Amino acid sequence: MRLLGAVTVTAILGFLLLPALVVTLAAFNGRAILSFPPETWSWRWFVKAIEYQDFQLGFRNGLIVTAWASSIALVVGAAFALALERYEFRFKRALETVLLSPLVVPHFTVGLGFLILAAQLGWARGYAVIVVCHVVLVLPFVLRSVYISLRNLDPRLELAAASLGAPPLRVLTTVTLPLLLPGLVSGWLFAAILSFNEFTASLFVTAQNTQTLPVALYNYVREYADPSMAAISVMYIVVTATLLTFANVFLGLGKVLNVEHSR
Amino acid sequence: MATRPNGGDIAVQLDGVTKRFGKTTALDDVSLLVRRGELMTLLGPSGCGKTTLLNLVAGFLMPDGGEIAIDGRRVTDVPPYRRESGIMFQQYALFPHMSVAANVGYGLKMRRIAKPEIARRVAEALALIKLEGLEDRKPRQLSGGQQQRVALARALVIRPKVLLLDEPFSALDRNLRASMQVEIKEIQRKLGVTTIFVTHDQSEALSLSDRIAVLAEGRIRQLGTPDEIYCRPVDRFVASFVGDVNVLHARLEHIHGATAALALGPARVLVPALTLQGAAPGAMVDLFVRPEELRVADEGTPAAVCGIVAAQIYQGGHVDLYVDVPEAASGRVLIRVPGREGMSLWPAGARIGITLAVGQGDRLQGCGGRGYPKWARMNVPA
Numbered sequence A: 001m002r003l004l005g006a007v008t009v010t011a012i013l014g015f016l017l018l019p020a021l022v023v024t025l026a027a028f029n030g031r032a033i034l035s036f037p038p039e040t041w042s043w044r045w046f047v048k049a050i051e052y053q054d055f056q057l058g059f060r061n062g063l064i065v066t067a068w069a070s071s072i073a074l075v076v077g078a079a080f081a082l083a084l085e086r087y088e089f090r091f092k093r094a095l096e097t098v099l100l101s102p103l104v105v106p107h108f109t110v111g112l113g114f115l116i117l118a119a120q121l122g123w124a125r126g127y128a129v130i131v132v133c134h135v136v137l138v139l140p141f142v143l144r145s146v147y148i149s150l151r152n153l154d155p156r157l158e159l160a161a162a163s164l165g166a167p168p169l170r171v172l173t174t175v176t177l178p179l180l181l182p183g184l185v186s187g188w189l190f191a192a193i194l195s196f197n198e199f200t201a202s203l204f205v206t207a208q209n210t211q212t213l214p215v216a217l218y219n220y221v222r223e224y225a226d227p228s229m230a231a232i233s234v235m236y237i238v239v240t241a242t243l244l245t246f247a248n249v250f251l252g253l254g255k256v257l258n259v260e261h262s263r
Numbered sequence B: 001m002a003t004r005p006n007g008g009d010i011a012v013q014l015d016g017v018t019k020r021f022g023k024t025t026a027l028d029d030v031s032l033l034v035r036r037g038e039l040m041t042l043l044g045p046s047g048c049g050k051t052t053l054l055n056l057v058a059g060f061l062m063p064d065g066g067e068i069a070i071d072g073r074r075v076t077d078v079p080p081y082r083r084e085s086g087i088m089f090q091q092y093a094l095f096p097h098m099s100v101a102a103n104v105g106y107g108l109k110m111r112r113i114a115k116p117e118i119a120r121r122v123a124e125a126l127a128l129i130k131l132e133g134l135e136d137r138k139p140r141q142l143s144g145g146q147q148q149r150v151a152l153a154r155a156l157v158i159r160p161k162v163l164l165l166d167e168p169f170s171a172l173d174r175n176l177r178a179s180m181q182v183e184i185k186e187i188q189r190k191l192g193v194t195t196i197f198v199t200h201d202q203s204e205a206l207s208l209s210d211r212i213a214v215l216a217e218g219r220i221r222q223l224g225t226p227d228e229i230y231c232r233p234v235d236r237f238v239a240s241f242v243g244d245v246n247v248l249h250a251r252l253e254h255i256h257g258a259t260a261a262l263a264l265g266p267a268r269v270l271v272p273a274l275t276l277q278g279a280a281p282g283a284m285v286d287l288f289v290r291p292e293e294l295r296v297a298d299e300g301t302p303a304a305v306c307g308i309v310a311a312q313i314y315q316g317g318h319v320d321l322y323v324d325v326p327e328a329a330s331g332r333v334l335i336r337v338p339g340r341e342g343m344s345l346w347p348a349g350a351r352i353g354i355t356l357a358v359g360q361g362d363r364l365q366g367c368g369g370r371g372y373p374k375w376a377r378m379n380v381p382a
Helices: A002-027 A044-051 A053-086 A092-103 A107-121 A127-151 A155-163 A168-197 A200-205 A213-223 A228-251 A253-257 B050-058 B100-110 B115-128 B144-156 B174-191 B202-208 B226-231 B236-241 B361-366
Strands: B010-021 B024-035 B039-043 B065-070 B085-088 B162-166 B195-199 B211-216 B219-224 B246-256 B259-264 B267-272 B284-289 B294-296 B305-314 B318-324 B332-338 B351-356 B375-379
Touching: A002 A228, A044 A053, A044 A228, A053 A092, A053 A127, A053 A168, A053 A213, A092 A127, A107 A127, A107 A200, A127 A168, A127 A200, A155 A168, A155 B085, A168 A228, A200 A213, A213 A228, B010 B050, B024 B039, B024 B050, B024 B065, B024 B219, B039 B050, B039 B202, B050 B065, B050 B085, B050 B162, B050 B195, B085 B144, B100 B115, B100 B144, B115 B144, B144 B162, B144 B174, B174 B202, B195 B202, B202 B226, B211 B226, B211 B236, B219 B226, B219 B236, B236 B284, B246 B332, B259 B284, B267 B351, B294 B332, B305 B332
Parallel strands: B039 B195, B039 B211, B085 B162, B162 B195
Antiparallel strands: B010 B024, B010 B065, B211 B219, B246 B259, B246 B284, B259 B267, B284 B375, B294 B351, B305 B318, B305 B351, B318 B332
């Protein structure tokens, strides 16, 4: 039984890591085809990927969109989470359902909807529509993350601070926000990763000059099939892993990912 | 409400305070005066409104009716951060992201006091609670008792006009609880800080308080010193909530002035007549007797009631005898016998006679309200 369990776990982990492994090996292929395993080894696809103009532009666009989208989603999500956790009001359930609905609505639908809307309003060529679209898509994740941190925050801490002479704004800055920090950072981080990787909806709402990296990759792969795609993927993995490692070192992944009681 | 400039010797004044949550009334027209420097306990079962009352004084809740004043200043709609009350919660609510020193100094920092002065007063407060040297620890690195001391120091360092304690001992184990009670009482007396203490534990209330307000269903049932509450409870609820009590069926013989005579078996018992107003001679009434006021009758002497020992519980300094007695309302009485002899003298199954320790015929002259024999009593509800 033990052996069977170990084999199962290994198999599952293997399947999780297999695509990343295959792509990584393919990225170092010396020949101009996507094949596995590579016959000769080379860094040249990395160089090509970095030097390719559409990828550079896509990376830059992606950073701009991600920075705005995840930050706006953080502020909006935190405000809604606070309202949902602290206050009782009519249509609370309905609001919660609406806020979490992007989880069940396909990205395709969201992207198409925003495309039609943006065309009507005449801002189909700008960043604004992409940012708004991404905010909507990542909001549920930020909301949940902050909401869980709030649930674990003992309201008596805020009462104690108030009784010690702290006006509401100082309670917020000295007690509430510092204790919510892990939740806020993890919410922001998830939002950033999701936004930077988002493809389906982005395909609809980006234009040639505003396309994000996944869209640029898609456009590239429609015409070429060389390993620079794989090289980009490897860089993606490395950057994301580095970000998460930093988050782990400075905040503790346990705190970022889990429910932890702060008492 | 009259607000005197210096408030006289009244530290906290509640005047007809009412608080409702939806359809339930948590506090119903409660008035209470807390004297400067006294330790006032709000005692009652859960849901009686005692915590609501504390939250109203702290300013965490706003009353639906009535007025609250602290130190003679009307604070009914003053927010908590301008009330200068120090509160200590059951789970201490220490700020987990701050050191001990930062926790204790928090209130001073909010008052924009200069850093050296904060450091001096924090050190002073930590010395008071005997936690010098732990300034840089985080709360989670402290034991329960230490956390509680830090919470106390944090509340006291701002020199609050009133200290509010919300069930502060219920999270501590038994031994620690007793020593913390003594310590807090000592500190409270040393600093002379007016304190409102909320608890559901009657023994805690009796041992710590200057005065106790017993609450039930949003009203104050009785307000008095621990001795008054224990020895002269005003009604059935207070008598049975504070301390152990036996309820015996007795017959009212007559009421003479402030004194009523009851017949319990062959014995005659004199009690204050106040709670028996309107009862006719011959009516059956409930006689409330504390366990330590019952005695096992000596062999051959007349007993008020007789019964069979059901169980004996050894308590170290005394023995609790549970005796099946038909005259008791619950069918059983509890007798508290000092010393250890009870264990061997009256084993389970023994048939014993029971007498009342005080209040026999010879005490008749002494009855006059104060200094009364220790009975609680009242009508049997029809």
